Amino acid sequence: MIKQQSKIAVIGAGISGLACATTLQNAGLEVTVFEKSRGVSGRMSTRVNNQWQCDHGAQYFTASNPQFAAEVQRWHEAGVAKLWQPRLQMFDGVKFTDKTSLKYRYVGVPRQTSPAKFLAQNLNLLASTTINKVELIDNQWQLSSKEHGQLNHVFDALILAMPSPQAKVLLESSAPKLAKVAASVVMQGYWSLMCCFNNKLELPFDGLFVQNSLLSWVARDNAKPCRTLYNTAYSEIWVLHASGEWSEIHIDENADIVAEKMITEFIKLGGSIPQAYTTHLWRYADCANYSTLGYIWDNAIHVGLCGDWLNGGKVQGAWLSGQLLAEQLLKT
Numbered sequence: 338m339i340k341q342q343s344k345i346a347v348i349g350a351g352i353s354g355l356a357c358a359t360t361l362q363n364a365g366l367e368v369t370v371f372e373k374s375r376g377v378s379g380r381m382s383t384r385v386n387n388q389w390q391c392d393h394g395a396q397y398f399t400a401s402n403p404q405f406a407a408e409v410q411r412w413h414e415a416g417v418a419k420l421w422q423p424r425l426q427m428f429d430g431v432k433f434t435d436k437t438s439l440k441y442r443y444v445g446v447p448r449q450t451s452p453a454k455f456l457a458q459n460l461n462l463l464a465s466t467t468i469n470k471v472e473l474i475d476n477q478w479q480l481s482s483k484e485h486g487q488l489n490h491v492f493d494a495l496i497l498a499m500p501s502p503q504a505k506v507l508l509e510s511s512a513p514k515l516a517k518v519a520a521s522v523v524m525q526g527y528w529s530l531m532c533c534f535n536n537k538l539e540l541p542f543d544g545l546f547v548q549n550s551l552l553s554w555v556a557r558d559n560a561k562p563c564r565t566l567y568n569t570a571y572s573e574i575w576v577l578h579a580s581g582e583w584s585e586i587h588i589d590e591n592a593d594i595v596a597e598k599m600i601t602e603f604i605k606l607g608g609s610i611p612q613a614y615t616t617h618l619w620r621y622a623d624c625a626n627y628s629t630l631g632y633i634w635d636n637a638i639h640v641g642l643c644g645d646w647l648n649g650g651k652v653q654g655a656w657l658s659g660q661l662l663a664e665q666l667l668k669t
């Protein structure tokens with residue numbers, strides 16, 4: 338049984354893991370979050386250096402669900418999210434169509450990682466800790482990490498808040514049935530290219546959905562609220578995303594060759610050659626198929642799974658998945 342004093346391990350500090358962890362901690366449980374990266378936020382990510390910043394993962398989020406809308410309002414009031422109203426277009430391979438709409442699109446400010454940092458501020462977080470083994474011993478979960486070996490503490494429950502292929506690997510020996518569910522959701526990679534320009538690009542859009550191309554999305558990152566202050570070295574920062582299909586085929590390609598192909602395509606859309614660029618490969622960016630479970634809670638072995646792959650994808654789906662899992666666990 339989960340009790341007030343129960344110790345919970347949450348593996349993954351993306352938006353689903355943080356939503357789950359904060360709700361459990363607010364209810365009085367003792368929560369520890371483990372994250373393999375140096376910082377939180379997972380795929381809601383921003384590349385930052387001393388010259389520029391660029392959101393190279395999730396571009397914006399929408400909030401059609403009332404519970405998530407209330408959370409976004411809380412982020413807004415805390416100054417970590419703002420409405421983004423980009424000039425949007427679509428290119429179908431032949432013509433450009435205006436897609437600017439009244440739909441509310443939000444971004445983290447001053448960067449996409451800000452809502453996650455806000456959620457994580459009061460959590461017990463162990464970053465740079467890649468959990469590589471989970472074992473159920475005498476009804477308690479023992480964890481090991483790549484960096485520190487076997488950890489000192491044991492836990493009454495385990496939450497995996499990570500892409501399905503990573504959850505599958507961790508659960509294979511200790512919870513094979515759950516590993517099988519995770520294995521049923523296939524995730525695909527995305528190449529992302531961050532481009533720096535000395536001059537402003539005279540393009541009539543801030544965001545472009547692209548079809549029938551190796552690119553799927555193009556955006557003027559510095560058109561988002563609160564961005565310009567940070568881009569001191571360059572006039573403009575643009576981000577290009579390759580499509581999932583193209584990225585999967587070119588997953589093992591040399592990054593500079595990928596960049597060259599993506600820039601060539603950008604030039605066809607009216608862009609130009611950047612003065613500097615950086616590539617990033619998201620190995621598990623998006624789902625080819627989704628589970629409709631919302632979240633998973635196995636009460637027999639006290640293991641929960643949450644993440645976008647269980648709830649329709651996107652930031653909203655991920656946050657809700659973590660939140661609903663926490664609510665389920667508190668009912669247990």
Ligand SMILES: Cc1cc2nc3c(=O)[nH]c(=O)nc-3n(C[C@H](O)[C@H](O)[C@H](O)COP(=O)(O)OP(=O)(O)OC[C@H]3O[C@@H](n4cnc5c(N)ncnc54)[C@H](O)[C@@H]3O)c2cc1C
Nearest residue numbers: 349351352353373379380395396468622644645651652655
């Ligand atoms: C290129 C791209 C564009 C996108 N665009 C949009 C968009 O415009 N709008 C939108 O709503 N969504 C978008 N998304 C999707 C959105 O980013 C995700 O749905 C959401 O961020 C997923 O959150 P999550 O918590 O489920 O997973 P993640 O964010 O992946 O978090 C999982 C965390 O677990 C950590 N982890 C994994 N394994 C371990 C381990 N063994 N030990 C410790 N830590 C581990 C990872 O480092 C990561 O921090 C995009 C995603 C990508 C990649």
